[in-house]
Amino acid sequence: MATTIRSVAAAAGVSVATASRALSGSPAVVDSTRRRVIQAAIALDYTPSRLARSLVTGSTGNVGVILPDITNPFYTSFLAGLEAALGAQDIGVLxxxxxxxxxxxxxxxxxxxxQVDGLVLASSRLSDEQIVAATSRRPVVLANRMLETSEELPKRLGQVVIDVHPGFTAAVNHLSSLGHRQLTYVDGPAQSWSGRQKRIALTLACSALGLPLRIRSxxxxxxxxxxxxxRQVAAEAAQDGTTAVxxxxxxxxxxxxxxxxxxxKDVPGDLSLVGCDDSLEDGLAWPALTTVGSSARALGELAAHKILNPxxxxxxxxxxxxxVRDSTERARSDRGAPVA
Amino acid sequence: MATTIRSVAAAAGVSVATASRALSGSPAVVDSTRRRVIQAAIALDYTPSRLARSLVTGSTGNVGVILPDITNPFYTSFLAGLEAALGAQDIGVLxxxxxxxxxxxxxxxxxxxxQVDGLVLASSRLSDEQIVAATSRRPVVLANRMLETSEELPKRLGQVVIDVHPGFTAAVNHLSSLGHRQLTYVDGPAQSWSGRQKRIALTLACSALGLPLRIRSxxxxxxxxxxxxxRQVAAEAAQDGTTAVxxxxxxxxxxxxxxxxxxxKDVPGDLSLVGCDDSLEDGLAWPALTTVGSSARALGELAAHKILNPxxxxxxxxxxxxxVRDSTERARSDRGAPVA
DNA sequence: TTCACGAATGAAACCGGTTACATTAACCAT
DNA sequence: ATGGTTAATGTAACCGGTTTCATTCGTGAA
Incomplete structure (x- = not known):
């Protein structure tokens, strides 16, 4: 039923080898023959089977991506960047x-x-050992996660991450300069590698300024x-003095x-608020959210590049x-006071 | 390098045929043999090649999905539903x-x-002819789009759509009962099939009530x-009398x-606003958006079901x-007047 | 004892491509 | 003319599974 390379070869009056060579652009086939084969292929609406090709060549022409949550806009942008970069090279995405x-x-x-040439694991929840094990199956690129190991990395492992330090220290400095003296960080899941990076960056930045930091997991x-x-922050703000989240x-x-x-509580009237990812379209939040921005899309593109060139x-x-947008403001206690 | 079924067979001291049967659960293999094969497979960390299997069985165990824009939350939810339903059947998604x-x-x-057993085209931008042509390659399920053809449908074509009528007529009735007398519909791209459905539903509902409808493409x-x-609506609202969008x-x-x-302009003070899809998480918009809701996720699940059971x-x-949420309100002209 | 039959397993073909190697033919130098 | 190259094409093996068909062996009936 399907039109195979043998039917094309037959129609063109050549062997399958010649047909294959003609279609894959091998120079070892004379022009007149190539034309005949191509014409036959077009006439039969022939599309080569990627499966069969992959089986013999060992390269499948697609990569797999595993995300913790497709619905999350961060991963959506990441995926969009990845898919665009790979699709441009005619590589499929599972x-x-x-x-x-x-x-x-x-x-x-x-x-x-x-069925893939490589795997991209975004914010992987696997253990380091499991990741290393995966490496023995296919080349792996970790996105938004790094191995803890100080030993040498597996040869077939790449890593692309967002460097949260500049953004988060800027956030702390920004809040500090607005007169906020007690910050609360609302963390994500404890297993999250990027969550830990954020905690570290914040802790560092706060201690540099002598600011206390409350972490809520x-x-x-x-x-x-x-x-x-x-709700909890609001309830406890009176006691602990938190004015910025x-x-x-x-x-x-x-x-x-x-x-x-x-x-x-009003934002930014009572408390200032800073997000992370800049994943919201303009005007999606009210007030517009001050956020630590980075391009998830760029991360996806980088991951694509990394998996193609190991x-x-x-x-x-x-x-x-x-x-900086509208969700951060001078601390109430600090209002009217001269700028630091 | 890769561990194939032949290495497993060799390790278990059986032929490849027996190894294959043992692993795929054929009853024609005696228990003691099966155990030996399975043990060997585990010992060698054997994973059968889907490629090779697909080539001979003709079924790949994955389906392809094509979306107009991964970044759009509607398609993201759709994709999430589809992936979940297919993944549960151990089917891959390209x-x-x-x-x-x-x-x-x-x-x-x-x-x-x-490399897929079927294709899901969401809001396809292809022509009817192109879609029918695709049908001859693989079974196709159209999501959020239907063929215009009145002729018999290709046998291998399924369709799943969102029925916009109930929601949109409810929206018109809702706005009308709030005293709005001139509605404007801000449409999507002209090629969009679902856009046309929405235009039709709105036109019908409005004419049933004798309300004028302005359409902006x-x-x-x-x-x-x-x-x-x-911006344009705001600029022209004074002339055309639009109070609800x-x-x-x-x-x-x-x-x-x-x-x-x-x-x-203030919403809902000056104008009321109704969205569509209910794709925003709670509280994501301010004021909370009144919207015509439907579950994109459910659509994805239905598409998955349809492609599996043609x-x-x-x-x-x-x-x-x-x-109904907070972005729709009684028309200013109607305020204080008795409820219709 | 012999034969038929069924159950368990093995040998080999096959899926649809690619590619190493063999073959043919044409051309040039001797 | 003859032998050696080289260019174009063909033959067949191969990728890693599944499946058809053949083979072997044990068992029960004749």
Missing amino acids: IGDSGENPDRENRLVRRMST TTRADFGAGRTAG IAFNDQMALGVLAGLREAG MGQEAGLIPTALI | IGDSGENPDRENRLVRRMST TTRADFGAGRTAG IAFNDQMALGVLAGLREAG MGQEAGLIPTALI
Whole structure:
């Protein structure tokens, strides 16, 4: 039923070898023959089977991507960047949603491994050992995660991450200069590697300024978790003196915003709020959210590049910067006072 | 290097045929043998090659999905539903972003066709003929789009759509009962099938009530297009008397919201606003957006079901309903007047 | 005892491409 | 003319599984 290369060869009156060579542009075939073959292929509407080709060449022409949550705009942008960069090279993209579940993620790795040339794991929830193990199946690029190992990295492992330091220290400096003296960080899930990076960056920046930092952990990184955290922050702000909140990502920041409002707090009137990722379209939040921005899309493109050119062991870095909008304001206690 | 079924067979001391049977659970293999083979497979960390299997069985175990824009939350939810439903059956998902470009979409169809068991085209930008042509390669499920053809449908074509009528007529009735007498619909791209459905539903509902409807078309369905449309609506509202706006989708509604605000208009004070898709997380918009809701996720799940069980020619339907929130309010001209 | 039959396993073809190697033919130098 | 190159094409093996068909062996009936 399907039109194979043998039917094309027959139609063109040549052997399958010649047909294959003619279609793949080998120079060892004379022009007149090539024309005949191509004409036959067009006439029969022939499309070569990627499966068969992959089987013999050993390269499949597609890569697998595993994300913790397709729905999250950060991963969506990441995926868009990745897909665009790979699609431009005519490479296919297999996706899997791990639902932040390591077992599921591992199953996806196994499942995909035999039909991709490489795997991109975004914010992987696997253990270092599991990741190293995956490496023995296919080349792997970690995005938004790095191995803890100080030993030499597996040869077939690449890493691309967002460097949160510049953005988060800028955020702390910004809040400090606005007179905020007690910050609260609403963290994401404890296993998250990037969450830890953020905690470190914030802790560093705060201690450099002698500012106290309160860290509030959550189990998920979504709107709902942010909301309950927001309510709690509001309830305890009177005691602990928190006047500014930094959130793990923008979705949680929106949740915090909602939680604070439910508790009768105004942003930025009562508390200032800083998000992360700059994943919200203009005007999507009200007030517009001050956020630590970085391009998830750029991260995706970098990951694509890394999986195609495995050379280079150093981690690829995408920088962050603070994007000041309307959700941060001078601390109430500091209002009217001269600028520091 | 890779561990193949032959190495497993050798290790277990059986032929490849027996190894294959043992692993695929054929009853024609005695238990003791099966155990030996399985042990060998585990010892060698054997994972069967999907490629090789597909080549001979003719079924690949994955489906392709083509979306106009991965970044759009509607398609993201759709994709999430689809991936979840297919993943549960251990079916892989290949994605492609057409960028709303028919040529690109066609290339993706060709590219994927040899490595998937079926194709899901979401809001396809292809012509009816092109879609029918794709059908001859693989079974196709159209999502959010139907063929115009009155002739018999190709046997291998399924359709799943969102039935916009209930939601949109409810929206019109809702606005009408609030005293709005001139509505403006901010449409999406003209080629969009679902856009046409929405125009039809609105026109019908309005004429049933004797309400005039102004339709404003745009070229893209994103925030930016909504914003410029919002500015224009604000500028002309004084002349044409528009007091309520319905948007093609929530992203555009947010754009319209931003555009109106830039022009000094308040929502819902000056104008009421209705979105579509209910794609925004709780509290993501301010004020919370009244919207015509339907579950893109459910549509994705239905598409997954349809591609797995091709039986049934009738289009699958996902209903819509109006979700009233805070962006719609009694028309200013009508305030203080008794409720109709 | 012999034969038929069925159960368990093995040998080999096959899926649709690519590619190493063999073959043919044409051309040039001797 | 003859032998050696080289260019163009053909033959067949191969990728890693599945599946058809053949083979072997044990068992029960004749």
